[in-house]
Amino acid sequence: MIDAFLEALLAERGAAGRTREAYRADLEDFARWCAPLSLADVSPNKVRAYFADQGRCGISARTQARRLSCFRQFARFMLQMGVRADELTAGQVSPRYHSGLPHPLSEEEVKRLLEKGTSGHADLRRDLLSRVALEMLYTTGLRISELLSLPASCIRQRGGMLTVRGKGGRERLVPFSSTAREAAEALVAYDAILDSPWLFPGRDPRKPLTRQGFDKILYACALKAGLDPQRVSPHVLRHSFATHLLNRGADLRALQVLLGHADITTTQIYTQVMTERLKEAVRQHHPMGENAKAKRGEKRS
Known part of the structure; x- marks a missing residue:
């Protein structure tokens, strides 16, 4: 099923080789964790248990979110192929993580x-x-x-x-x-x-x-x-x-x-960059900004 899923990704979406390699690694890791059950037979509770175990092992929230995205696509594929009658990842909440802001050159x-x-x-x-x-x-x-x-x-x-x-x-x-x-x-x-x-x-x-x-x-x-x-x-x-x-x-x-x-x-991640810069401009240059308050404190002392 994993091979068929990856072939479908290539044929339907033109998924890059690295993407397919990453998806294969994620799905095979989950398959090993679920053994001896096959992916067609595991329950959604098994998915939740897998991600709970990932958290205990120190796997980052970003990596968990990427793996869940892969699993959801694979679950929909199994549903479409009639391998399963339910959505394997139903009810699984995506881990929250802080999206790192880019640091461009000036x-x-x-x-x-x-x-x-x-x-x-x-x-x-x-x-x-x-x-x-x-x-x-x-x-x-x-x-x-x-x-x-x-x-x-x-x-x-x-x-x-x-x-x-x-x-x-x-x-x-x-x-x-x-x-x-x-x-x-x-x-x-x-x-x-x-x-x-x-x-x-x-x-x-x-x-x-x-x-x-x-x-x-x-x-x-x-x-x-x-x-x-x-x-x-x-x-x-x-x-x-x-x-x-x-x-x-x-x-x-x-x-x-x-x-x-x-x-x-x-x-829209770039709008976050601009928002942070606007906040910093206010902190540094507004009369009531943090920088101005700190200078007033120095003068009093």
């Missing part, structure tokens, strides 16, 4: 990363590749998987838009800045001898650059720009893209389309 830090982090590398190609990667991550908000899977032919798209294939195989159009296009054209011209179909070829030109290989490049860029490499990642640049757009008045719905979020609630 506009000044991004500027420094683009100006100083993309030159002075060991060879010209590394300079070109660094410039293209950083320009595109920050100006398009692409996920790293979307960036590394771009074909070299993407530079031939006209109209200032780039076609991106995102999660679940969904395609979207994102603006392709002239500076990013020029940098990409220079990289493709330099790599012409490799005859690779990818914008970012790997060591084997027939395959794209790996995530691990990209991380090494980004690490070197951060050091050259005088930034802490631990603060610079593809995900941070995606967060920076979104946060800077909102700070300058972008619409949340437009941001949802640009980021490729299927649900607006995923995009």
Whole structure:
């Protein structure tokens, strides 16, 4: 049943390999915990007992919530296939957890990363590749998987838009800045001898650059720009893209389309970032804010 469920995820939703691997691990862990009963025979009480045991073992609420999401999809699949007559996860409450807020770079830090982090590398190609990667991550908000899977032919798209294939195989159009296009054209011209179909070829030109290989490049860029490499990642640049757009008045719905979020609630995490910044501004600068009160206390003493 697990194999059939994962095949359905691939066929119907185009679920990524990593997603399917994570779901398989979660479901097989639950199946082992339920043994010798099969998943078709366990009761909803068994699900509740499993999550209670997870909590006692110190499994984080975030991980438990992810596993429950997987189980719910699998339970619906078993219901649809007629394997069960009831919903296995009925009544199971999703664990509450604090959603971590993104920590974007400032506009000044991004500027420094683009100006100083993309030159002075060991060879010209590394300079070109660094410039293209950083320009595109920050100006398009692409996920790293979307960036590394771009074909070299993407530079031939006209109209200032780039076609991106995102999660679940969904395609979207994102603006392709002239500076990013020029940098990409220079990289493709330099790599012409490799005859690779990818914008970012790997060591084997027939395959794209790996995530691990990209991380090494980004690490070197951060050091050259005088930034802490631990603060610079593809995900941070995606967060920076979104946060800077909102700070300058972008619409949340437009941001949802640009980021490729299927649900607006995923995009709304950025409004939390803005809320926290507004609170901090009041604390620091309002006459009755905490900072002002502390200063008055110092004067009295």
